[in-house]
Amino acid sequence: MNRLKAIADGQTFESVIHQEVLDRDPVVSIRDFSLFYNRKQALYNITMPVAKGMVTALVGPSGCGKSTLLRSVNRMNDLIESVRIEGDMVLNGESIFAPSVDVIALRKRMGMVFQKPNPFPMSIFENVVYPLRIDGERDKTILMQVCEQSLRGAALWEEVKDRLSESGLSLSGGQQQRLCIARAIASDPEVLLLDEPCSALDPIATGKIEDLIDRLRGEYSILIVTHNMQQASRISDHTAFMYLGRLVEMAETSTIFTRPRLSETEDYVTGRFG
């Protein structure tokens, strides 16, 4: 408990990152990253890798900065006027926050799925091929091919193949979220960012999404924020525990849940705190 109290008091603190995580080839490396809303600091000097082809889960109590960190990876925080950042992130060797970076091109290299399913008010087909549409792709055969591929990838194809022209909003909540995942993988992203994708879904839909994430492992590098410890333990390869804007401990998921180096982590993942 002492370390968490020290964090709350604002003392500096060294994150514990296990060697097994550092040994992996990273797709995204977060380097000494801090973020401020006006004066208020939300993230403190976070340094962590996101391993290629693996599922990395961000866990921690509400308000610890998981989502802020996730949304910084594809610079969604740029949309908020008052945000200021320090440090940098690197996507496959290229800086994310360098001044010369084209944000739009950067975002096209990543896919993102939000808490609440947010299909666009258009047909299922158009929803999936939206990333291609904005690139000006008009070739029907290519669009159809990508649509089927992405929907199959998101395990939705069998359910919607006969009604691709129906509104994306006509689907159920779980299907909508899988539609959003299909949309996110349509542009073949280098990393997939999932921001609590199951928090608005019922257990059955949640189960399907988890199966899907399990299937996507290896093919895509996934960074997922979750509130649910069981979910993190079920689906992720690596788990990072955050607290009040700081990374506390990061290791392979089994390590975090069975023998974490810090007792605070153990307290949190076993539910004794948070």
Place this chain on the structure above:
Amino acid sequence: MVWLSGGMFAIACLMIVSLLAFVLWQGLWTLWPRTYSIYGRKDGTLVGGELYAKASLEGQDTLYLRTGNYDVSNQHFAYVSSSELVEQSGWLAPDLWLVERKEWGNLYGFPKQLSWSQADPEDFVRVVHEGMRQTAKIDRELGEAKNELKRIDQHIAEARLGIRRVELAEKIDLQRAAETGSLEGLSPSARDAVSNLGLRNRQADETMVEINDRIAGLEAQRAERTVVFELPILDPLGTITADWADLRAGRLRDPTGLAELLGAAKDSSGLSFSAEPMGDGGLSEPGVEDQRLVCKVTIPGEPTRRLMIRRLEDGRVSVEAFREHSILLADMVRFFPTNRLGIFQRLGVYASRWWEFLSGDPREAGMEGGFFPAIWGTVVMTIVMSLAVMPFGVLAALYMREYAKSGWLLSVIRISINNLAGVPSIVYGVFGLSFFCYIVGGYIDGGPIKAGFEPWPSAAWFSALGGLAIVGLIAFAVSIFSGQAEARRSPLRTVLSWSAGLLWLLTLGLIVWLLVKSPHFHGFYEAQLPNPTFGKGCLLWAALTLSLLTLPVVIVATEEALSAVPNSLREGSYACGAGKWQTIHRIVLPYARPGIITGFILAMARGAGEVAPMMLVGAIPLATELPLDGEFPFLHGSRSFMHLGFQIYSLGFQSQNSEAAKPMVFTATLLLLSIVTVLNQTAIWLRASLRKRFQSSQF
């Protein structure tokens, strides 16, 4: 409290419902063909009319009658106190006709004689119908001939304009040349103009004679066919001695002196009379033995006449004739024996009147006939207004909601726009008149001088033009430079973008100032002056004034629709790598479309019903030309037009006989109300159906 609030609610409902019911009732009832009753007055005269209302005036029951026959009686309507009448229910004469005419309103009377046919009165309906078809053909030909005349006039007017243009361009006076046709010492263009006028004048002289002859012939044909009616107005002829019982039985034995009274013939001994009593309902007091009879009297060789025979005390009877009145067949629009119609025939007349109301031209200064030009004018004006207000409103709202940084300036602007919606509409009218009509319109017509500006001397103007070019270049350079300044939110960039904005504003102001001060622009319609083309109220300025008036409605509705777009959709789009504009036009605008369209239609409904500014900027009570027709360039922005709302006002309060126009006012109100209701309903339906498309299924 529940009682108080509930009561207020009930009263509010009642007021709205009764307003609607009143307009509906009055509006629907006006065109319904009613029966025409003839009442006997105690002083021996007759009064006839369609019963419009019964009222109590000064303690007496009073009948409100539409009497018609305005050209004879000088009134359309009459109040008749029931104490004047011998009987409260009138005589529904079965063979009385209602004739709707092109002039003078309705005529009510008994058809007596046709100038072109010896048909039996039983056959009159058929014969008159046939005759009307033929005169309609004559009227069409007449219309064509008059159109030809108009075209010739236009040709000559164009030629005169050509001369005026040359005069203005070359600063010479061609008056004498145009009169004499001499081309000596003139420039080629002046020669062309003068000889063109001469040519057209000669052509006109040739064809005009022929057309005028044709018109005269047609007019003569038109005047040939007349119908003589007997109106329910009595002219005393004199008294005769006759047995009342015989008269009652339909016998009239001569000699009684009736022949002399009728002036039939000097030698009346050889003539026979047959008198047929027609009716006394409403003409005699009940209970008392009848004192009055309406008789048809036939004298061989002459048309049957109607006489009113009144019993006097000493065994004598007085004889009065129904006044004869002859009208042109060509003036008849519609006629029917109004008291004899069955319900289906009545419905037929009703439908045909509605059709005329919706599709016909006005007659009698709008008191009769159709409202088509007013409906058309309203619709065209509303559409032009929508085309003007839509891009402005939507783009302004888009900027405010999606691009502008929120701050005190934006709040002030937003509040100002909301307040703009509350400015009385007549203020917009005054602004439209003084700005659009006089300044902008005057500028288009005759350049800066006509718009009331003093132009600069040429040299000063050109040096100012140079200044404008420099300022424009600086503004351009600064905006490029500020776009390249990379650091986000650096003070340098803020300063640069502000100054770029200010410079652009300055450029714009300079452009306007230079336009206004130009010594080289004399307007597009200088030759037509002093007749204004755009420098008066017209369709274009009315539409622009109304678009200013409805701009706040569109902006507010669009802003609300945009703010209702969930942020998650915008984020989703950005996360896919879409740019700002891509997000707006692929996601935000489609989602906000129902709301935008709703606001748009509400603005249209508001604009369609607005009257006050229309009175100042272009609506007129009677327009001969439509603002949108088949004549090039089809949409005539410089024409004045008729407007439904203005028509209601001018009919009800400005016409010579507003009492007579009142029923039409209600019908027009009903029409306006239905147009606005249809627009609003469309908005609601559209919003509902579009919303359904975007509704997210709940889980």
